[in-house]
Amino acid sequence: MSLHPVVDRVTDRIVERSRTLRTDYLERMDAARQGAPARARLSCGNLAHGFAAAGEDKLRLRGGPAPNIGIVTSYNDMLSAHQPLEPYPSLIRSAARAAGGTAQVAGGVPAMCDGVTQGRAGMELSLFSRDTIALATAVSLSHDMYDAALLLGVCDKIVPGLFIGALSFGHLPVIFVPPGPMTSGLPNKEKAAVRQRYATGQATREELLDAEAGSYHGPGVCTFYGTANSNQVLMEVMGLHMPGTSFINPGTALRDALTVAAAEQVLRITALGDDYRPMARTVDEKSIVNAMVGLAATGGSTNHAIHLVAMARAAGVLINWDDLDELSRVTPLLARIYPNGAADVNHFHAAGGVGFVIRELIDTGLLHPDIQCVHGGDLRQQTLEPYLDDLTLRWREPPAQTLDPGVLRPASDAFDQEGGLRRLQGNLGRAVAKISAVESQRRAIKAPARVFDSQDALLEAFRAGQLTDDFVAVVRGQGPKANGMPELHQLTPALGVMQDRGQRVALLTDGRMSGASGKVLAAIHVTPEALSGGAIGRVREGDIIEIDADAGTMQAHVDETEWNARTVETGDLSRYTHGMGRELFALMRAQAGDAEAGACSLFPEESARPHDAALALAAGVTA
Structure with missing residues (x-):
């Protein structure tokens, strides 16, 4: 399928508009590339500080050629979306050792929740927590001990902040690793009805709290299609996740297998190997256009009208709301997920999920399939659905047809001929x-x-x-x-x-x-x-x-x-x-x-x- 003329035109416009800034950015990132492990450039005193507490990884970090992964995590145990990230560093370290590399937690970033701070003074820190996270990511990676990075996060400002910060280290390959959504609880439509009854004095605070607790009930990301889950779709259509990673529930064997796979893959794509895929190249004008199209096709969060502009700018790419509007007007709406429908992201995933959406958009010429994805293939490979064959992680084609036309539809039978x-x-x-x-x-x-x-x-x-x-x-x-x-x-x-x-x-x-x-x-x-x-x-x-x-x-x-x-x-x-x-x-x-x-x-x-x-x-x- 040839590229849609509007997608082609908007992409060309962005390339031309960004030419000077993008060229300067890529030149700086190319200059930062090293052919040897990053830590080899450190003095003996610098390096000794870097592996002093590394235990069994000391010998590899001290003098070997093994690549080292920097883990940047948004873990905290107060918020359901971030609590499942607690065991990830241990799992990643074990996977890295088995693959001949090492991994260290480079640092943590703050992770606040707009759901907790809504209507409170703390909400006024929310947007700038994104910029704070970007700064914290840069500080974490500034020790120059790392040949690649895994970024652990999911929610509203966390993914954009990690993304912006990591692009300052765009010579490193980077894979995003999410925790996945909590299992389905009280349907969002029922929760919203209780909220409206409470607003008019027809429901008590206890009834409202029961409804909220029935909806937000366990570990994982909130299941409605807000900014957090929009983040996940964007990472998929930009090729920055292992395929199909977004909506696998936490605490499952498949979730752990995907985290291990991300650790193994990021070791394969460092500058030390034959398939170098730095973030500066995986994020480009085409992948940013893909993000705008994916957002429109799924009715995603308006917060990305702000975040995507800042994220693109960090890669030397300049976009604006005219670009977003023009792409949205030719992109069919393929998903109905709350608040755009009754279903949650678990239902969306079960109906065919992100892989189905990406395939439909590629087949209608609305996505650039030839972007450089972190998994080693192009965007067509991103459509694959992960599963476990006994204990072995494998991928298969997504469903040929939607499994629930009330939630997910093909482009030929879209909910709307324009995006959201x-x-x-x-x-x-x-x-x-x-x-x-x-x-x-x-x-x-x-x-x-x-x-x-x-x-x-x-x-x-x-x-x-x-x-x-x-x-x-x-x-x-x-x-x-x-x-x-x-x-x-x-x-x-x-x-x-x-x-x-x-x-x-x-x-x-x-x-x-x-x-x-x-x-x-x-x-x-x-x-x-x-x-x-x-x-x-x-x-x-x-x-x-x-x-x-x-x-x-x-x-x-x-x-x-x-x-x-x-x-x-x-x-x-x-x-x-x-x-x-x-x-x-x-x-x-x-x-x-x-x-x-x-x-x-x-x-x-x-x-x-x-x-x-x-x-x-x-x-x-x-x-």
């Missing part, structure tokens, strides 16, 4: 909308603005019975520079209740929504944010706001002279500066780029900004 994400623009600036879970008749709205400076203020108005008409909720002062761009997921039950009782409602914000949010139309990540002079700060109570996700537009219907004369209001931001460690992140807030530049504090905002005219319009400047 949209770029919006107009005199309010630029934004992103996720439409895969929004009913078609709810994808456009024209209604008065109700303006709030926080999600708490909106919820107070809801509880006081002040929100009974149609409206667009404008929640400003929530961008990366203002308060770290927290998710505003607590708004989902209240907005859902109002929509269900017949109101037409939508959200417009310079903040984020959770990857688990869905059925209410939301124009999010509005850029420029209010603190940067963005037009969202000019909106006043009662202004008529129009959002049309299908057309890709958002507009404040205000007389142009009046609009341009208005001052930008952000609300009181002082509440966000101290407490729960927020004072330590002031530098990151100050350095953060806008949402379309990845909201990243680690890189300067770079060249490809096709939205300059839109930003000028939003600022009241005639382009």
Whole structure:
């Protein structure tokens, strides 16, 4: 199958736009390559420090030619997604020894959970935990003892942070190793119903806690299709996992066999062997395009409209929301996973899973099959499904047909002929909308603005019975520079209740929504944010706001002279500066780029900004 012309065009555009930055990056990574074990360049004192506590691996580390794996782990035992990673280093060390190499834990990275911090001050550290993880990954690998790396992590900011940090060591081969999802518990739709009942006072806190505990009930990743599980699909379509690794449950023999396989494989692809596959080459313009297509085809998390930009930038690749929008519009929606449907990721995996999706997208010309995957083959091999033949790990073809058409469909019978994400623009600036879970008749709205400076203020108005008409909720002062761009997921039950009782409602914000949010139309990540002079700060109570996700537009219907004369209001931001460690992140807030530049504090905002005219319009400047 030939490549789809839109995929071809967008890829060429990204290659051209990134040429200078990408060339510089690759030259730096090529210069870092060493033909001997990395530790051979260390002085005797340096090296002695590096193997002093290595036990039986001392002799190999001291003088042998064996490759050494650096393990970077997000393990902690408070969070279900990270707790299963505890035994991984021992398993990897044993596998490395059996294969003639060694492995050491290079370091740990913080792993916070948005599910725990939702609506709390700690959520304001969430986005910048990604940049902190990137820095921690770089510190971990900076000892220069390693010839390859295994990155253990899965959730929202952890995979993007590991990814960004590891690309600074792009001369090393890198494989991502996840723990897998917890087994299915209380269905997500039932949990969401209890949340909405609680929001209206019809369910007690004990009933709500029972529902939440029935859903989040054991070790492993949350089973809805939010950012954590979107991460896993992206790693698969980029060829950075062993095939079919994403959705194997923790604590199983197959899960352990895949972790062992990753250790064995990363030893085969170091610069010391004949099949060198450094991360700088496995991550390129084509694999980044694959990630955008895979996200659209599965109705993945809007958080990746931010993360993917920063991840690509770390590899010297420049992408923007126009690229994402153009690809999404030609990508069929192949999966219905909560919040885009009733099923969870275990049901998705059982129906055919990621391998089925990748095969369908390759066969319709929507993915680049010729990327350099970590497993040694191309992307076609990534479609294979792992299984155990007695105790031997083997791979087989995915199902020829979907095993559950309510969850997974072929491209010829897709749920929708377009993917789940949209770029919006107009005199309010630029934004992103996720439409895969929004009913078609709810994808456009024209209604008065109700303006709030926080999600708490909106919820107070809801509880006081002040929100009974149609409206667009404008929640400003929530961008990366203002308060770290927290998710505003607590708004989902209240907005859902109002929509269900017949109101037409939508959200417009310079903040984020959770990857688990869905059925209410939301124009999010509005850029420029209010603190940067963005037009969202000019909106006043009662202004008529129009959002049309299908057309890709958002507009404040205000007389142009009046609009341009208005001052930008952000609300009181002082509440966000101290407490729960927020004072330590002031530098990151100050350095953060806008949402379309990845909201990243680690890189300067770079060249490809096709939205300059839109930003000028939003600022009241005639382009």
